[in-house]
Amino acid sequence: MTRDIVVRARGVAMSYGAKRVLDSIDLDIHRGEVIALLGANGAGKTTTIEILEGVRSPTAGTVEVLGIDPVRAGVEHRARVGVVLQSWRDHGRWRVREFLHHFFVLHSPFRKHDSWAVDDLLERVGLADKARARIMSLSGGQRRRLDVAVGLMGNPELLFLDEPTAGFDPHARREFHELMHELVDARATTILLTTHDLAEAERLADRILILHNGRIAANGSADALAREVAGTTEVRWTARGERFVHSTESATRFVRDLLARDPDVDDLEVRRTTLEDTYLTMVAQHEAADAETNGERA
């Protein structure tokens, strides 16, 4: 059975003046999926999220979010979608709890039985002890936790998170990941996030999208993408003072054979390909292909 599609984009293009940022994006996101949107600075990740949120109209193409064109969506639709943008800037004089309470009131016409209470949410994002602090006194990471709390406020069924953990310390990052897992497991929340932290993408996402040159250059689980770029595991060892490296898809079999045939193997190390390795290889492959095409055109 096909799972519900909550986001559908077809042929989405976006230009700022003469600058084309998105060329032709086709995308389906299913209910309960966690998707990480990756790409270099300026690749168009924020632009994509803003189009899906409905704060930007694409230059071409169609978008449906929860069955509706987000640009035309009303408040009821917006209450079903949580958004964490790249930070609120102008509420510095508000106190943390007062600010969240403001959003609590805004959400009240659409509140669901399992919506977060303000104090629970403050506790969950690790800001309970800052409830009375003014927003301007928060550190960057604490500020970001507040952004996340605002995004979660109405217990949305779909969450757009634009670099949610930028500035988080390792502890806050770990707690954020746990919270995301909880949202997906207990509430089947669908999540689209952008991040430059590839370990985070690997930990959270069911599916990785890589934006490159205005298109989705890769689309699949971290494992599936790793399989697309040569061996998925690297085996390193030394023997008789020499260092060896071998890439393989079946490390166990390779190591068993290696140990059987060479008694001098030492310092054996097996390292799975990380999403960072895969990402860098894929982007390099696309850049080489682009350079070849441009060379042919010149």
Ligand SMILES: Nc1ncnc2c1ncn2[C@@H]1O[C@H](COP(=O)(O)OP(=O)(O)OP(=O)(O)O)[C@@H](O)[C@H]1O
């Ligand atoms: N309002 C705007 N007007 C003109 N150009 C814009 C505007 N917003 C974004 N751009 C340009 O569009 C391109 C894509 O920007 P976008 O913010 O979507 O990238 P990104 O992938 O989110 O980057 P980053 O990883 O740095 O956050 C960039 O070259 C940026 O300069």
